[in-house]
Amino acid sequence: MxxxxxxxxxxxxxxxxxxxxxxxxxxxxxxxxxxxxxxxxxxxxxxxxxxxxxxxxxxxxxxxxxxxxxxxxxxxxxxxxxxxxxxxxxxxxxxxxxxxxxxxxxxxxxxxxxxxxxxxxxxxxxxxxxxxxxxxxxxxxxxxxxxxxxxxxPVIVIAALCCCIRKLTKETLKKQNENVEAEKKALQKENERLGRENERLGKEKQDLQKKNETLAIEKQTAQAEKQDLQKKNETLAIEKQTAQAEKKALQKENERLGRENERLGKETLKKQKENVEAEKQDLQKKNETLEIEKQTAQAEKKALQKENERLGRENERLGKEKQDLQKKNETLAIEKQTAQAEKKALQKENERLGRENERLGKETLKKQKENVEADLKDLRQKTNTVGYVLDREWKLITEPRVKVTPDPDTASPSLTVSEDGSLVRFTGERSEEWPSVVGREGFTSGRCYWEVEVGEKGYWVLGVSTHPHEKSIPEKPEEGYWLVRLVKGKTCRAVSQSGDQIVQLEKICKVWGVYLDHEGGRLSFYNAETRFHIYTFEGSFPGQVYPIFSPGSYDKGPLIIQRVQHT
Structure with missing residues (x-):
């Protein structure tokens, strides 16, 4: 400071x-x-x-x-x-x-x-x-x-001296500042003048540089053109020398050819004369030969005229035969069309008869089946085995066995699915809901069968559903559910969009068999241990259906999906 x-x-x-x-x-x-x-x-x-x-x-x-x-x-x-x-x-x-x-x-x-x-x-x-x-x-x-x-x-003397020095210093500083300002202004003017001079010189320098660049380009162009002209002159000189040499060679060749032509001319005239005499003799021989050929041709012409007359008569005969054949072909075409129409009519009749036979056969089989079922029903009533499935029928039901695996991604948070997919267990807090899980496999056609062991559980739901993403079953399902539900271990109900119906159980069923006939529109439930029929939903299934399972929310007992085994 x-x-x-x-x-x-x-x-x-x-x-x-x-x-x-x-x-x-x-x-x-x-x-x-x-x-x-x-x-x-x-x-x-x-x-x-x-x-x-x-x-x-x-x-x-x-x-x-x-x-x-x-x-x-x-x-x-x-x-x-x-x-x-x-x-x-x-x-x-x-x-x-x-x-x-x-x-x-x-x-x-x-x-x-x-x-x-x-x-x-x-x-x-x-x-x-x-x-x-x-x-x-x-x-x-x-x-x-x-x-x-x-x-x-004394302090007074020192103070006075200090004042004098201070005064002198101020005056000196003032004069120096004035000198500095004057010098500063002069320097500024000089700087401005030098600046303008520098700008002018800079512009002149740029103009000179541009002119020098232009002259350099023109000089290079002129030098290049000069070199091209020199090369062209050298080429023309070489071509001129070559042309002169070729001209001399042509003159010598023309002289040689002239002498050769003169020699050949004499030999040619002699040969031409000899050739003319030989040709004259050949022409005389040819005339004699032509006269003979003319006579022969006239004789052949007469023979051809006779042959043409014979062929004309033959053509007339063949034309008449051709007309007769055309008439016969037209008659045959008409007969062929008639035969084809009769054939189509016979085919349609055969198809109609086939469908009629098929219908009659189905009706006969249906009547036979109804008679057999009536006989079986009578037999079961007499033997007190109503609903029992015979061996032949049980084989047909269990033959399309499939492996059903619950999909953990579709399971309710309150359910636990084992790693192998064989167990479904309720592990959440008790509630009024029916937590569910659907199978990985969906069915759109054909027949399939699977078994589920419910054991002594008092609450569960089995069946099929068209809702693969819902994690719980409604208390009163509407469209897309076909279920059998057990409540309190004694009340079994068949539940679907058409209503709610009580299913009578003769005895406790621990292993349930589920049979789906997608195209036939049937979903049946069986006692897999005793082979007794329990209940069947009839109707149609719209699109893809999935097996659905719910162990309820009142006990911890699992649902066990079993492998199918014939008994």
């Missing part, structure tokens, strides 16, 4: 500070700073109206060492020497006004020396030097300070 110190204050510190005070000469203005305080090295090369935030500012110290750098709106201190680290800064707010002064915190004796301030723009660079050194004008030695203390100079 820059501060002016009066002479009185200087004398009071003379004994303890002495040579530790530093003076900074800034544009001819001395500054006095005590060691350890802050010093501001002013740099006022810019006018107050100039914004220095976008310029580059460099401060150099003793032996041109880098003290501080400002670039791209920030301080760049990577190359700063160690002794100034953390001690230098610019006044950020003053940069807008053109003030690039440097502050050095905690001035040391080693900071003494010359400092340079450089301001760099895109077009020019301006530098000036400052001095940071021991005071000369205001230096007071330790001896004079001791004498002053020993002589006890």
């Amino acid at each position: 820059t501060r002016a110190v009066d002479f009185l204050y200087l004398l009071s510190w003379a004994g303890s500070v002495g040579a530790d005070s530093l003076t900074v000469k800034v544009l001819g203005s001395p500054l006095i700073v005590r060691e350890g305080e802050d010093a501001v090295l002013p740099c006022l090369f810019l006018s107050p109206d100039t914004n220095a935030e976008s310029l580059e500012v460099k401060w150099y110290g003793v032996q041109e060492t880098l003290v501080h750098t400002y670039l791209d709106h920030k301080d760049v201190l990577d190359a700063q020497i160690d002794k100034y680290k953390g001690r230098t800064s610019l006044f950020q707010e003053e940069l807008r006004k053109g003030n690039v002064s440097l502050q050095i915190r905690g001035v040391r004796i080693s900071d003494k020396g010359s400092y340079s301030c450089c301001v760099i723009s895109a077009k020019q660079m301006y530098c000036d030097k400052l001095e940071l050194h021991f005071p000369e004008t205001f230096e007071i030695s330790m001896q004079w300070a001791a004498i002053a203390n020993s002589l006890l100079v």
Whole structure:
């Protein structure tokens, strides 16, 4: 920090500070700073109206060492020497006004020396030097300070002297500031003139560069054209020499050919004459031969005329036979169409008779089946075995056995399915709901059979469902459920969308057999241990149905899905 110190204050510190005070000469203005305080090295090369935030500012110290750098709106201190680290800064707010002064915190004796301030723009660079050194004008030695203390100079005299010095210092500073301002304005005008001159020279330089580039391109083009012309001239010279040589060769060849033609002409005329005589003799022989052939042709012509007359009579006969054959073919086509129509009629009749026979056969089989069932019913009533399934029927029911596996992903949270899928157990809190799980396998056609062991459980539900994603069975199911439900271990009901019906059980059934005939629209339940029929749903199943199981929510006993075994 820059501060002016009066002479009185200087004398009071003379004994303890002495040579530790530093003076900074800034544009001819001395500054006095005590060691350890802050010093501001002013740099006022810019006018107050100039914004220095976008310029580059460099401060150099003793032996041109880098003290501080400002670039791209920030301080760049990577190359700063160690002794100034953390001690230098610019006044950020003053940069807008053109003030690039440097502050050095905690001035040391080693900071003494010359400092340079450089301001760099895109077009020019301006530098000036400052001095940071021991005071000369205001230096007071330790001896004079001791004498002053020993002589006890009156305070009034010292104060008066201080005032005089202060006044002189102010006037000197004022004049120096005025000189600095005048020099500053002159430098600004000179900088502006140099800037305009630089711009003009830059434009002229660019114009000259463009002209040089254009001339260079034209020169290269001319050289290339010259080289092409030289190559063409060389080629033409070679072609001219070749043409002259060929011309001489042709002339020699023409002379040789002329002599050869003259020689051949004489030989050719002689040969032609001989050939004409030979051809004349050949023509005479050919004329004689043609006369003979003409006579022969006339004889053959007469023979051909006779043959043509015979063939004409033969064609007339064949035409009549052809007409007769066409009439016969038309008659046969009509007979063929009639036969095909009769054949189709016979096929339709055979198909009708086949369907009639099939219908009669089904009716006969149905009547036979009804008679057999009536006989079986009578027999069962007489033997007290109503509902018992005979061996042949039981084999037909259990033959399409399938493996049914409950799908844990469809199970209610209150149910647990074993890893092998053979056990379904209620493990939740007791409630009024019927938690359920459906099988992985869905059925869309055919017949299938599976068995479930319910044991002594008092609550359970078995059957099929068209709802694979519901995790509980409604108390009163609507569409898509065909179920048998046991409540309190004694009331068994058949439940579907058509209603709720009580199923009479002659005895407790521990293993239930479930038989599904999808196409026949039948879902039957059997006592798998005694082979007695219990109940059958009749109707139709829309689409895919899934086996469904519920162990209820009143006891922990499991439902056991068993493998099918014939007895």
